[in-house]
Amino acid sequence: MNTLHERLGSALGAENVKTAPEDLAVYAFDAYTEGNLPAAVVIPSDARQVSAIVKIAREYGEPIIARGAGTGLCGGAVPIEGGGIVISFARMHRLLELDGANRRARVQPGLVNLQLSQQVKGAGLFYAPDPASQRSSTIGGNIATNAGGPHCLSYGTTVNHVLALEIVDENGDVFTTDLDDAGYDLTSVLVGSEGTLGIVTSAWVRLLRLPEATHVWLAAFADIESASETVSGIIGSGIVPTALEMMDAVIVKAVEQAFHAGYPTDAGAVLLIESAGFEEEMNAYESAIRSIAAQRGALSWRVAKTAAERDALWAGRKGAVGAIGRIAPNYYTQDVTVPRSVLPKALHAVEVAARENDLVVGNVFHAGDGNLHPLLVYDKRDRRQVGAVLATGDAILRAAVDLGGTISGEHGIGYEKREAMTRVYGTQDLAAMARVRDVFDPRRSLNPEKIFPSGTQCVEVKAPA
Numbered sequence: 001m002n003t004l005h006e007r008l009g010s011a012l013g014a015e016n017v018k019t020a021p022e023d024l025a026v027y028a029f030d031a032y033t034e035g036n037l038p039a040a041v042v043i044p045s046d047a048r049q050v051s052a053i054v055k056i057a058r059e060y061g062e063p064i065i066a067r068g069a070g071t072g073l074c075g076g077a078v079p080i081e082g083g084g085i086v087i088s089f090a091r092m093h094r095l096l097e098l099d100g101a102n103r104r105a106r107v108q109p110g111l112v113n114l115q116l117s118q119q120v121k122g123a124g125l126f127y128a129p130d131p132a133s134q135r136s137s138t139i140g141g142n143i144a145t146n147a148g149g150p151h152c153l154s155y156g157t158t159v160n161h162v163l164a165l166e167i168v169d170e171n172g173d174v175f176t177t178d179l180d181d182a183g184y185d186l187t188s189v190l191v192g193s194e195g196t197l198g199i200v201t202s203a204w205v206r207l208l209r210l211p212e213a214t215h216v217w218l219a220a221f222a223d224i225e226s227a228s229e230t231v232s233g234i235i236g237s238g239i240v241p242t243a244l245e246m247m248d249a250v251i252v253k254a255v256e257q258a259f260h261a262g263y264p265t266d267a268g269a270v271l272l273i274e275s276a277g278f279e280e281e282m283n284a285y286e287s288a289i290r291s292i293a294a295q296r297g298a299l300s301w302r303v304a305k306t307a308a309e310r311d312a313l314w315a316g317r318k319g320a321v322g323a324i325g326r327i328a329p330n331y332y333t334q335d336v337t338v339p340r341s342v343l344p345k346a347l348h349a350v351e352v353a354a355r356e357n358d359l360v361v362g363n364v365f366h367a368g369d370g371n372l373h374p375l376l377v378y379d380k381r382d383r384r385q386v387g388a389v390l391a392t393g394d395a396i397l398r399a400a401v402d403l404g405g406t407i408s409g410e411h412g413i414g415y416e417k418r419e420a421m422t423r424v425y426g427t428q429d430l431a432a433m434a435r436v437r438d439v440f441d442p443r444r445s446l447n448p449e450k451i452f453p454s455g456t457q458c459v460e461v462k463a464p465a
């Protein structure tokens with residue numbers, strides 16, 4: 001009998017099957033954690049090859065882990081127990097069809113998010129969900145995690161932009177879903193399922209018309225409380241900017257050192273605010289937002305006057321996580337959501353948790369959505385700091401849940417947060433989710449050890465902790 005590697009090689013070509021430990025090592029990591037080595041990494045070129053891989057994996061009893069760019073922040077794309085076949089979509093990275101008349105595009109899962117917008121720009125269109133990782137994360141990974149981003153405040157998250165999917169199921173069969181079809185909306189069930197219900201091999205996504213005008217403003221505040229109150233004030237007034245992002249003093253200093261975009265390093269917090277639409281509406285938006293900020297004590301108000309200035313401010317925001325490398329060699333990003341009205345309380349809880357554990361924390365987040373991303377900076381060679389990061393991350397999670405929020409805003413559950421699922425879901429809720437999973441993947445061969453609390457078998461689910 002042929003070995004697993006030989007079977008995969010004959011289905012895909014030996015050059016598209018990686019088995020050397022030094023090649024596999026890369027796939028044991030995502031942006032959150034180190035897992036275990038897979039048995040093989042395969043790099044298919046189309047759905048037919050993905051189907052063949054799944055069928056071979058089934059014969060050998062190997063689980064399947066789909067992988068985009070590996071920028072995930074919850075261990076979703078790494079094998080945990082070891083073994084398993086990682087499917088990399090690095091060769092399935094094309095825009096297949098642009099249907100400008102209907103403002104939609106069919107893409108392969110390995111297409112990098114930003115490249116989609118760049119490729120449809122000539123047609124006056126763009127793809128709205130823009131995770132800060134958009135220079136490297138893929139549409140397949142974004143669909144699997146229901147990625148958000150700064151512009152999701154007004155445009156909605158990935159689930160609002162996926163129109164139809166082509167999926168390879170756990171048997172290796174190919175099926176399609178379409179939002180326009182009657183009956184159950186399986187497209188939306190699959191979005192955010194983190195590779196546990198099926199493998200995305202192509203998607204039709206919604207495109208939006210590029211706005212006539214885009215204005216970006218930067219408001220500086222003495223402290224994070226007045227910036228948070230401004231966020232509540234703006235949304236409470238009925239204005240929904242296209243983006244409303246907050247950065248605290250720790251982040252502003254790191255970003256300014258890295259990008260020199262003109263961020264005020266003496267501010268306690270800044271808000272990056274963007275409005276897009278018709279040019280004639282912009283003055284009214286600016287004066288309304290500016291007066292709300294002034295009433296909450298804004299220290300300064302800066303207008304990005306050119307496209308270059310606007311891009312520089314955004315480069316600072318989107319590069320904030322990388323800039324944090326100037327403070328310490330490692331960081332851990334927590335991802336929780338709270339109702340906007342309790343943002344100041346949640347930020348206070350973050351500060352207290354970090355102080356009690358003697359850690360530096362920087363806050364950079366989608367303030368308009370109440371989606372916090374405290375960045376805990378540390379040195380992983382120091383065991384005390386590692387313990388402190390775990391304790392602080394947990395305290396933030398608990399505080400968010402206590403404030404009526406939830407355990408993930410956009411990064412997903414993956415491996416990292418599966419035990420925390422019991423903090424927000426009861427036994428019945430988890431059992432219902434497990435039944436959905438069992439319909440798609442009764443053998444639990446697609447991305448096992450993810451989302452569900454450990455020890456969950458079929459529809460048996462542990463009681464909440």
Ligand SMILES: Cc1cc2nc3c(=O)[nH]c(=O)nc-3n(C[C@H](O)[C@H](O)[C@H](O)COP(=O)(O)OP(=O)(O)OC[C@H]3O[C@@H](n4cnc5c(N)ncnc54)[C@H](O)[C@@H]3O)c2cc1C
Pocket residue numbers: 030031065066067068069070071072073076077089109130131132133136137138139140141142143144145146147148149150194195196198199200201321322410411412414447
């Ligand atoms: C600096 C930085 C900033 C970030 N900012 C944001 C942000 O603003 N918003 C946000 O939402 N996230 C953000 N993230 C997290 C991450 O980028 C997103 O979760 C992203 O959607 C992951 O895409 P990926 O291609 O890297 O997927 P991977 O990390 O490779 O995989 C993520 C999950 O998707 C599954 N998957 C991948 N491809 C497929 C497929 N074809 N079919 C089925 N399942 C698949 C994997 O199994 C895994 O469970 C950030 C990460 C970093 C490092």
